Amino acid sequence: MTAAAVAAILLPVMSLAQQRGPVTNLPLPRFVSLKAGEGNARRGPDLSHRIDWVYKRRDLPLRVTAEFEHWRRVEDMDGQGGWMHYALLSGVRTALINTDMTALRAQPDADARELALLERGVIGSLQSCESGWCQIDIDDLQGWLPRAALWGVESGEVFD
CATH class of the missing domain: 2.30.30.40 (SH3 Domains)
Incomplete structure (x- = not known):
């Protein structure tokens, strides 16, 4: 062709x-x-x-x-x-962390407890996204990241 x-x-x-x-x-x-x-x-x-x-x-x-x-x-x-x-x-659905030292949070809130700091390039499995936050599994950790820190999900996309 x-x-x-x-x-x-x-x-x-x-x-x-x-x-x-x-x-x-x-x-x-x-x-x-x-x-x-x-x-x-x-x-x-x-x-x-x-x-x-x-x-x-x-x-x-x-x-x-x-x-x-x-x-x-x-x-x-x-x-x-x-x-x-x-x-x-x-x-x-997976996502790539696009900013260095991004805090993985226990809840979808910037003031929530920090579970880990993630380096740029880490890949996790997306679980859901809502109002600017996405729930993600990375190895044995599950937490929330700001959507802006991820590549692999469209802005405004909501799913669960």
Whole structure:
């Protein structure tokens, strides 16, 4: 498939308005996580395309921005990415700490007891998000973080 043919299919999908994927009918963009310990992000949606990135961190949150057959266009926190086969991705929601020494709190309140200080780059499993705070599991700890300290959840997104 030529790049022009792929672009013609994807142009309607690339808008950031709340759209649905043509394959899954799930919202675009949306967050997923890397299921495998390693995954190749390719220049296009096919094994013949060049590998641009190799992700080597299981549970890394990625944003899906487009779909084509069994392929998903993903980007990481830095806006880098490419096309990955859907089998490498999971619907399990994770988030990456994007600010250094972020306090994990016992409750969704800036004055709540501090459970731990988290370094930038730590990944945890999202449990729920509400009014500016997200509940997250990191190893054996469960607590609350300000949404602004996380990458892997949209601003204003609420889920439980």
